[in-house]
Amino acid sequence: MTKKPTLRDVSRATGLSVYTVSRALSNRDGVSTASRERVLKAARDLGYVPNRAAQELRRNTRSSVAVITASTSNYYYLDLMTGIQRTLRHSDRAAIVADVAAEGVYTRAVEDSLVHDLIQSRTAGVIATLTLSRRSIQLLEKWDIPVVFVDSAPPEGADRVPSITTDNIGASMKVGAHLAGHGYTDWLFLAYPARWSTRAQCERGLCEAASAYGATLEVLESENDTASAYGTLSRYLDTPGRALPRVIIAGNNPMVHGALRVLQDRAVKVPDEVAIVAFDDSPGPRCWTLH
């Protein structure tokens, strides 16, 4: 294996002290512009990459933030990361993504292991897209690691922890009003498991909307990924005597893709025979147009 270039190699190549090279690479003062440029060029030429973890241990700069996601196949997370990265760049911080439900299935063991890893690596802060356990919050608090929840509520007893949530009840009422305007009163909610805290609000809002607009609502639960949504909806529709619902409301992007595939396989016309609604924004297929 080729030896990795070190700080000492950059020092030798530039003729500057290790101290000066270190300060130049970490953008600290006390180094002239000419020396800094010389160091950066030498580092580039040698392929030297600073050991950020070691730097942080020495300086305690708190420069690494973790984003805990649950199934990154959801387009929602790509836009979310764009917003997070754009903001962190201004403070010279970087984000790492850790998925606790990569296959759409959450396990507590994965969460526990991840939280320990984040503490060990002295992560500066956490943005969590699903409700973490009370135990995880207590551990992160013990190590002074702040947490912000997005699209999910803090666990019970951690009400003061920051959160950015969506008014899913209000959103569901908007959906209900729109569907009622079309005269659609037979709704099927293809929902992800209640482990994701937004499920309860969406379901409650849809129930209220169904009641307000005289519609019937059936809830069909699937694991939180495209393949599971496809399988669950297929089995549901294959049940003898089951008719197509007039509307399928998918819990998120991966699930709407599963539902669309089921309808495509069965040559069901969307929206002529079945209308589709989905929570979460998505660019959508190109053949769809905005009204």
Next chain:
Amino acid sequence: MLNEDSETIGVLAAQILTGIIDEQVEAERLGKATTPVYRPEHRQEMTADLIIRKSCGC
């Protein structure tokens, strides 16, 4: 589709988190406790827009 504008949510979340971390860094510099300080304004609820898309049939 219900547009939850997740990019804006990401911006807000990162702003809140970096604000809290910056306060911790400053507290550390002053030799004070680095316990994260959470405030009521750190809890926000956004609305979602309903976007109507129509299949062209292809």
